[in-house]
Amino acid sequence: MIAFIIISLIKVAIVIAGLFLMVAYLTWLERKLLGHIQVRYGPMRVGPHGLLQPFADGLKLLFKEDITPAGANKVIYNLAPLLTFIPAFIVFAVIPFGSKLYVFGYRIDMVVSDFNLGLLYVFAVVSISVYGIVLAGWSSNNKYSLLGGLRSSAQMISYEISLGLSIIGVLMLSESLSLIEIVNQQDKIFNWFIFRQPLGFVIFVICAIAETNRLPFDLPEADNELVAGYYTEYSSMKFSMFFLGEYGSMINASAMIATLFLGGWQGPWLPGVVWFLIKIGVLLFIYIWIRASLPRFRYDQLMRFGWGILLPLALLNIFITGIVVVG
Amino acid sequence: MFKVIRTIIAIPQGLWVTFKHLFKKPVTQRYPEVKREMFERYRGLHYLARDENGKEKCVCCGLCATACPSRCIYMEPAENENGERYAKVYEINELRCIFCGFCEEACPVGAIFLGKEYEFSQDKREKFIYNKEDLLVSTSEAKK
Numbered sequence: 001m002i003a004f005i006i007i008s009l010i011k012v013a014i015v016i017a018g019l020f021l022m023v024a025y026l027t028w029l030e031r032k033l034l035g036h037i038q039v040r041y042g043p044m045r046v047g048p049h050g051l052l053q054p055f056a057d058g059l060k061l062l063f064k065e066d067i068t069p070a071g072a073n074k075v076i077y078n079l080a081p082l083l084t085f086i087p088a089f090i091v092f093a094v095i096p097f098g099s100k101l102y103v104f105g106y107r108i109d110m111v112v113s114d115f116n117l118g119l120l121y122v123f124a125v126v127s128i129s130v131y132g133i134v135l136a137g138w139s140s141n142n143k144y145s146l147l148g149g150l151r152s153s154a155q156m157i158s159y160e161i162s163l164g165l166s167i168i169g170v171l172m173l174s175e176s177l178s179l180i181e182i183v184n185q186q187d188k189i190f191n192w193f194i195f196r197q198p199l200g201f202v203i204f205v206i207c208a209i210a211e212t213n214r215l216p217f218d219l220p221e222a223d224n225e226l227v228a229g230y231y232t233e234y235s236s237m238k239f240s241m242f243f244l245g246e247y248g249s250m251i252n253a254s255a256m257i258a259t260l261f262l263g264g265w266q267g268p269w270l271p272g273v274v275w276f277l278i279k280i281g282v283l284l285f286i287y288i289w290i291r292a293s294l295p296r297f298r299y300d301q302l303m304r305f306g307w308g309i310l311l312p313l314a315l316l317n318i319f320i321t322g323i324v325v326v327g
Numbered sequence: 328m329f330k331v332i333r334t335i336i337a338i339p340q341g342l343w344v345t346f347k348h349l350f351k352k353p354v355t356q357r358y359p360e361v362k363r364e365m366f367e368r369y370r371g372l373h374y375l376a377r378d379e380n381g382k383e384k385c386v387c388c389g390l391c392a393t394a395c396p397s398r399c400i401y402m403e404p405a406e407n408e409n410g411e412r413y414a415k416v417y418e419i420n421e422l423r424c425i426f427c428g429f430c431e432e433a434c435p436v437g438a439i440f441l442g443k444e445y446e447f448s449q450d451k452r453e454k455f456i457y458n459k460e461d462l463l464v465s466t467s468e469a470k471k
Contacts, residue, residue: 039348039355289346
């Protein structure tokens with residue numbers, strides 16, 4: 001029992017530390033890639049090729065003044081950053097990031113918590129982070145924040161349904177809600193769910209981008225219309241919590257795509273953790289690449305796309321999968 | 328329907344364009360480390376030239392001060408031991424100067440030029456009054 005607790009604590013520490021490091025360097029990578037795509041350098045000053053930039057940014061944010069606007073609802077205003085920050089980091093508890101490891105005959109699963117409703121947990125927790133955005137928008141007492149929050153809630157409703165429906169095809173084939181079981185079923189490359197569920201994969205990727213409020217679905221932020229959207233009034237550590245939450249959920253979304261459709265940590269020759277990181281890295285690159293290429297959707301386009309195209313396609317996908325599974 | 332297909336095709340096209348840009352050499356000039364090469368006729372900070380023997384060319388005729396539209400040149404003449412006229416005091420107020428280059432055109436002996444130096448910010452207004460020691464350059468530097 002004690003061994004179990006100690007091992008769990010070590011796993012939690014490793015996952016949290018790794019996640020923070022990845023978030024920190026994801027900001028660097030994004031600025032660097034965006035820079036080079038726009039034929040400029042990106043961060044270059046702090047450290048070689050700006051490698052220490054994330055730490056400089058973090059330090060700067062720590063020393064910034066923490067402002068609460070007059071007329072803001074203080075309790076909710078302070079609660080909202082936590083609501084987006086914490087879910088982004090606890091989602092990783094159920095995502096398996098490597099194969100089994102045997103230490104002194106003791107089996108260690110490369111996942112913080114192995115419970116058989118993992119997928120449900122992920123969707124439950126991820127949905128909470130949207131509340132943080134909505135509440136931040138409402139409690140700031142600022143019209144732009146409110147508009148950002150409203151847009152976010154509308155976007156959440158139209159995309160979370162398709163997101164949920166798109167994985168039902170995977171669930172029908174895997175017959176399990178446990179992420180470990182889903183990964184185990186994708187042991188060969190032809191068993192990856194991307195090949196068995198191509199339509200589901202496309203819908204899931206699009207909805208995951210919308211869910212994490214990234215371009216081209218960043219309507220809640222929309223710098224050039226809404227100042228900074230829902231976090232306009234936030235500064236200092238509260239702002240950085242939103243920021244970390246956004247990047248954390250980007251990593252989550254990539255990890256979920258990798259786990260559900262790209263075989264998780266499965267892969268030849270290299271250890272499972274390495275494969276998992278490679279897959280996440282490629283997906284994060286695509287995230288940034290799409291951000292650099294595509295313009296933002298208009299509000300009505302977004303609604304029409306979500307309800308008129310993605311939802312019917314997700315339903316069609318379930319229908320086809322059902323026919324295949326039964327027949 | 329045609330419009331939908333065209334839109335779907337446009338997305339990978341756009342992604343391909345940005346992907347190609349990823350491997351281009353950045354056009355940014357990394358300014359403090361790499362200075363920009365100024366063009367031939369750039370008019371920057373003035374300098375006073377010397378002749379081959381290292382003697383300053385300026386004879387303090389005052390034509391530059393007369394030509395100057397912003398009246399930023401001040402000089403006081405004197406005579407040296409050979410009885411030749413030279414500028415005892417020669418000051419240019421670089422804050423007033425509009426860098427038109429008329430002084431260079433007016434000079435009959437080719438003593439004053441506008442160089443390519445553009446980094447001469449100061450923290451006090453008084454420091455912008457450049458005197459003769461600030462402006463004089465050696466013969467070798469004069470071609471810069």
